[in-house]
Amino acid sequence: MDIITSTVVWVLCIVIGGPMALIGLLHLLFPKSAWLVYRGWGKLWGADPQEIAPAYKLGCAMRVVGIVLLLGGVSICLIPKLLDH
Numbered sequence: 001m002d003i004i005t006s007t008v009v010w011v012l013c014i015v016i017g018g019p020m021a022l023i024g025l026l027h028l029l030f031p032k033s034a035w036l037v038y039r040g041w042g043k044l045w046g047a048d049p050q051e052i053a054p055a056y057k058l059g060c061a062m063r064v065v066g067i068v069l070l071l072g073g074v075s076i077c078l079i080p081k082l083l084d085h
Contacts, residue, residue, distance in 0.1 A: 024073055
């Protein structure tokens with residue numbers, strides 16, 4: 001049972017933490033592209049973030065989001081390693 005539990009935990013952490021860290025890295029490296037995606041979603045729902053707050057500091061905000069997602073994804077990926085000890 002311990003092997004099955006360990007395998008399930010590793011798979012869940014990689015499936016959740018890996019993409020989360022990748023999305024965070026993309027936000028960090030390409031903040032303007034990430035902002036364009038958010039603007040597209042906003043237009044789709046009829047609430048363009050650029051029209052709501054035109055003076056919004058998008059570069060800084062996207063980098064903060066990127067750092068948080070990257071650290072969160074990496075920490076999720078490290079959970080099985082911490083549980084093994």
